[in-house]
Amino acid sequence: MSSVWAIITDEMSAAAVAGVALRSGTPTKALVFGSSGLAGRVAGFGVESVTWYDADKTLPEAMAGTIAKRAEQEKPVAIVASDSATSRALLGPVAVVLGAAVTGKVIAVKVDGDAATVERLVADSEAVDVLAAPGSVVCTIADGVDEAEASEPVVVSEGAFDEDARMKVLSTNAEGEGGAGLQQAERVVGVGLGIGAKENLALIDELAGIMGAEVACTLPLCDNYHWFEHNRVVGTSTQKISPRLYLSFGSSGAPQHMTGVRASKVIAAVNNDPEASIFRECTYGIVGDVQKILPAFIQALK
Ligand SMILES: Cc1cc2nc3c(=O)[nH]c(=O)nc-3n(C[C@H](O)[C@H](O)[C@H](O)COP(=O)(O)OP(=O)(O)OC[C@H]3O[C@@H](n4cnc5c(N)ncnc54)[C@H](O)[C@@H]3O)c2cc1C
Structure with missing residues (x-):
C-alpha cells in the first residue's frame, strides 16, 4: 500500500x-x-x-x-x-x-x-x-x-541508524565570517525557532537594547525564514562566539548551534520543552513560553 x-x-x-x-x-x-x-x-x-x-x-x-x-x-x-x-x-x-x-x-x-x-x-x-x-x-x-x-x-x-561516513566534521572555523559585532560582544541574546513569529523579534531587539547585547540566531531563522543575515547565525556553519552571557530564547540546543556558543561563560536558556537538549548544556534554564518570559524579562530589567 x-x-x-x-x-x-x-x-x-x-x-x-x-x-x-x-x-x-x-x-x-x-x-x-x-x-x-x-x-x-x-x-x-x-x-x-x-x-x-x-x-x-x-x-x-x-x-x-x-x-x-x-x-x-x-x-x-x-x-x-x-x-x-x-x-x-x-x-x-x-x-x-x-x-x-x-x-x-x-x-x-x-x-x-x-x-x-x-x-x-x-x-x-x-x-x-x-x-x-x-x-x-x-x-x-x-x-x-x-x-x-x-x-x-x-x-x-x-529510529536506529548506522552512522555512515558520508560526511564528518573535520574542523570548525572559529573565526567564521564574524561581523555583526558578535565576536566582541560581552552579552548576546540568541533566538531560535521557538520565537514563533517574525513580529516577536521586536521583543528580542528591545531586550537586547536594554542589556546592551548583540542578537544572534539559529540557522533556520536565516536559511529558511530570511529574518536575519547570515552573519547573525552562530554554530558549525558560521562562527563561534564567547560572550560572558548567552541568553537563548526558543532554541532546542542542536549540536550544530551549541558548537558556536559553548565557549560562553554563562548560558541561560528559555524553552517550553523540559526535555530540550539546551537544558543539558546551560548554566540556568527556564522551562516556559518565550512569549510570556520575554516581556517579563524586559519589565524586570526596566
Ligand atoms: C550541515 C548542517 C549545519 C548546520 N549548522 C548550523 C549552525 O551553524 N547553526 C545553527 O544554529 N544550526 C545549524 N544547523 C541546524 C541545526 O541542526 C538545527 O536544526 C537548528 O540549530 C535548530 O534551530 P532551532 O533551535 O531554532 O529550532 P528547533 O530545533 O526547531 O527548536 C525550537 C525550540 O523552540 C522551543 N519552543 C517552541 N515554542 C516555544 C515557545 N513558545 N517558548 C519557548 N520555547 C519554544 C521548542 O521546544 C524547541 O526546542 C545545521 C544543520 C546542518 C544539517
Whole structure:
C-alpha cells in the first residue's frame, strides 16, 4: 500500500509539513529529526506512525544512508519536508534511491496508486503549476500552507541508524565570517525557532537594547525564514562566539548551534520543552513560553 513520508526537522514548520502530507489522503509516516519533545508533538498530528531520530547523536548527513535504505524498502510515493539544512542533507540520497522527481514550493500533494501529482507555487506565488510524477516525488513545502490539526496521539518509536561516513566534521572555523559585532560582544541574546513569529523579534531587539547585547540566531531563522543575515547565525556553519552571557530564547540546543556558543561563560536558556537538549548544556534554564518570559524579562530589567 502506498505511503507518504513527512520529514520533520524543526518546530516551526512541523505542522505545515504534516498538513501537506496528510492532505494527500494517503497514510503518512512522520520521520522526526530533532528533540523527543518535537517527536511527541508530531505524534498528535494524525499521522500513522512517528519515528524519532535523535538529532543530538550525529550529523543528519551521517543518518542519510539509513534513511535512504528505509526509503528503498518502503518506497514512499511522496516525501514532504521543509526547506531546512537538515532536510536538504536527507532528501538528496532518498531521491536518488527512489529515482524520484524533486521539487519545491509545494502546496499540495495528491497520490494515485504509485504516482503523485503536486501543486507548486510559481511566478512569485501568483500562479500554481500542477505537476505529475510517474513515480515518487520529493518535495519541500511553500510558506503559509495549512497546518495539520490536533488528533489522537500515536506512539513514538526511536529510529536506529548506522552512522555512515558520508560526511564528518573535520574542523570548525572559529573565526567564521564574524561581523555583526558578535565576536566582541560581552552579552548576546540568541533566538531560535521557538520565537514563533517574525513580529516577536521586536521583543528580542528591545531586550537586547536594554542589556546592551548583540542578537544572534539559529540557522533556520536565516536559511529558511530570511529574518536575519547570515552573519547573525552562530554554530558549525558560521562562527563561534564567547560572550560572558548567552541568553537563548526558543532554541532546542542542536549540536550544530551549541558548537558556536559553548565557549560562553554563562548560558541561560528559555524553552517550553523540559526535555530540550539546551537544558543539558546551560548554566540556568527556564522551562516556559518565550512569549510570556520575554516581556517579563524586559519589565524586570526596566
Ligand atoms: C550541515 C548542517 C549545519 C548546520 N549548522 C548550523 C549552525 O551553524 N547553526 C545553527 O544554529 N544550526 C545549524 N544547523 C541546524 C541545526 O541542526 C538545527 O536544526 C537548528 O540549530 C535548530 O534551530 P532551532 O533551535 O531554532 O529550532 P528547533 O530545533 O526547531 O527548536 C525550537 C525550540 O523552540 C522551543 N519552543 C517552541 N515554542 C516555544 C515557545 N513558545 N517558548 C519557548 N520555547 C519554544 C521548542 O521546544 C524547541 O526546542 C545545521 C544543520 C546542518 C544539517
